[in-house]
Amino acid sequence: xGRLDGKVALVTGAASGIGAATARLFAHEGARVMLADIQDAxxxxxxxxxxxxxxxxxxxxxxxxxxxxxxxxxxxxxxxxGRLDVLVxxxxxxxxGFVTELAEEDWDRVLDVDxxxxxxxxxxxxxxxxxxxGGAIVNTASVAGLxxxxxxxxxxxxxxxxxxxxRSIAAEAGQYGIRVNCVCPGIIRTPIWRTVIxxxxxxxxxxxxxxxxxxxxxxxxxxxxxxxxILFLASDDAAYITGAALVVDGGLTAADPPRAEA
Numbered sequence: 031x032g033r034l035d036g037k038v039a040l041v042t043g044a045a046s047g048i049g050a051a052t053a054r055l056f057a058h059e060g061a062r063v064m065l066a067d068i069q070d071a072x073x074x075x076x077x078x079x080x081x082x083x084x085x086x087x088x089x090x091x092x093x094x095x096x097x098x099x100x101x102x103x104x105x106x107x108x109x110x111x112g113r114l115d116v117l118v119x120x121x122x123x124x125x126x127g128f129v130t131e132l133a134e135e136d137w138d139r140v141l142d143v144d145x146x147x148x149x150x151x152x153x154x155x156x157x158x159x160x161x162x163x164g165g166a167i168v169n170t171a172s173v174a175g176l177x178x179x180x181x182x183x184x185x186x187x188x189x190x191x192x193x194x195x196x197r198s199i200a201a202e203a204g205q206y207g208i209r210v211n212c213v214c215p216g217i218i219r220t221p222i223w224r225t226v227i228x229x230x231x232x233x234x235x236x237x238x239x240x241x242x243x244x245x246x247x248x249x250x251x252x253x254x255x256x257x258x259x260i261l262f263l264a265s266d267d268a269a270y271i272t273g274a275a276l277v278v279d280g281g282l283t284a285a286d287p288p289r290a291e292a
Contacts, residue, residue, distance in 0.1 A: 031060070032058070032059035032060025032061070033059045033060070033261065033265040033266070033267065034056055034059040034060045034061035034116070034261070034264065034265060035059070035060035035061075036060065037060070037061045037062070037115040037116055038061065038062050038063075038064075038107065038111040038112070038113050038114055038115050038116070039053075039056045039061040039062070039063050039064070039115065039116035039117075039118065039264070040063075040064045040066065040103065040104065040107045040114060040116070040117050040118070040155070041053045041056065041063060041064070041065055041066065041118040041120060042066045042067070042092065042094050042103075042118065042119055042120050042121040042147065042151065043066075043067060043094075043120040043121030043122060043170075044065035044066055044067050044073060044076060044089075044120070045065070045067035045068075045069040045070075045072035045073035045075075045076060046067075046069065046072055046076075046220070046221050047218075047220035047221055047222065047253050048120055048170060048215065048218065048220060048253045048256045048257060048260075049065070049067070049118070049120040049121070050065075050076045050253065051252075051253035051254045051256070051257035052118055052120065052253075052256075052257040052260050052261070053065050053076060053077075053080065053087065054076070054079075054080060054085075054257075055254070055257045055258065055260075055261050056116070056261065056264070057080045057083075057085030057086065057087055058083075058085065059261060059265075061086075061115075061116065062086040062087070062111045063077075063080065063085070063086065063087045063088075064087070064088050064089075064090060064103070064106065064107040064110060064111070065077050065087060065088070065089045065090070066089070066090050066091070066092040066094070066103045066121075067089075067091070067092065067121070068091065068092070068093055070089070070091050073089045073091075074089045076089075077089040088106075088110050090102075090103050090106045090107075094119075094121045094143060094147035094150065094151065095139075095142035095143050095146055095147055095150075097150055100147070100150040100151060100153075100154050101154045103154075104151075104154040104155055104158060107158075108158055113158070113161070113162050114155055114158040114159060114162075114165065115159070115162065115165050115166070116165060116166050116167075116168070116264045117151055117152070117155040117159075117165070117166075117167045117168070118167075118168050118169075118170070118260060118264070119147060119148045119151040119152070119167065119168070119169045119170065120169075120170040120260075121143060121147055122143060122144050122170060122222055123139060123140050123143040123144055123185075123222070124140070124182070124185050124222045125137075125139070125140050125184055125185065126181050126182065127181055128180070128181060128183075129183045132183060132184060136184065137183075137184045140184035140185055140188055141184060141187070141188050141191075144184075144185065144188035144189060144191075144192065145188040145189075145191045145192055145195070148169050148192050148195055148196075149195060151167075152167060152195075152199050152203075152210070155167065156199075156203055156206070156208060159206070159208050160206045160208070163206075163207055164206065164207025164208055164209075165207070165208045165209075166208070166209045166210075166211075166263065166264045166265075166268075167199070167203075167208065167209070167210045167211070168211055168212065168213065168260045168263045168264050169192050169195070169196050169210070169211070169212040169213075170192070170212065170213055170215065170256075170260075171189045171190075171192040171193045171196070171212040171213065171214045171275060172185070172186075172189040172192075172214055172215055172216075173214050173215065173216045173277060173279050173282060173283050174186040174189050174190075175188075175189030175190040175191070175192060175193045175214060176190075176193070176214060176275075176277070176283060177283070189214075192212055193212055193214070193275050196210055196211060196212040196273065196275065197273045197275075200272045200273035201273065203272075204272055209263075209268065209269075209271065209272040210272055210273065211263045211268070211271060211272060211273065211274045211275070211276065212274075212275050212276070213256055213259050213260055213263065213275075213276050213277075213278050214275050214276065214277045214278065214279070215251060215255075215256045215278050215279065216245065216250075216251060216277070216278065216279025216280055216282040216283065217241045217242075217244075217245065217250045217251060217279070217280075217282060218250065218251040218252065218253060218255070218256055219238065219250050219251065219252060219253075220253055238250055243287065244282060244286075244287065245279070245280040245281060245282050245287070246280060246281025246282070246284060246285065246287055247280035247281055248280075248287075249280065250280075251278065251279070251280055255278060255280075256278050259276055259278045262276075263276060
């Protein structure tokens, strides 16, 4: 018996990275899954793979910063599966650069995709969850939202907003049996990090190795590491958890690794 048997889940940013890993894991655990993204070809491929493996999945195009798209995404989920039990607001965007170099349009787009999208997702999903007596929302924040990050000013600001937005909506939604939590991933090997690193592919391996050296567990994370944490928060195993920010970073923010002995 799967941990999400009988549940309907909606995952944004599901064409790759953490979103794709989460959609696959949810389907494996018995959920019927709606995948949403703007990368239509990739999103449909993931949905088709889930179906081929015996799961139930569909794909819908959605720009999560556009209210009409988000409302349509939620509506498409309910039309396809009859209800909505779990929402994962995962879509994200990173733009590197010092604040003095960051274009205003890039600032606006990061805040729209990383923060406004969470507000919109909750706004349109909560009424559907109330109809069935409850649900679970998991938002993807970041350890960048727990502390300042040079060259990630917009991203850090947005993710800090996601953490407190999560807490605030948890305070509002608890009376309806709806739990709202977020995960704070650390260094996870996903397409968004490749964008932030902004180096040729052959030069990125050295960067990944340097980043892994900062992590207590000695490696960067994989999308599946975060997906398992999201599954926990979405499942009944977390029935008494709401308003939480679960850090999934291999110990990155806990302490510095011990220095090698001379």
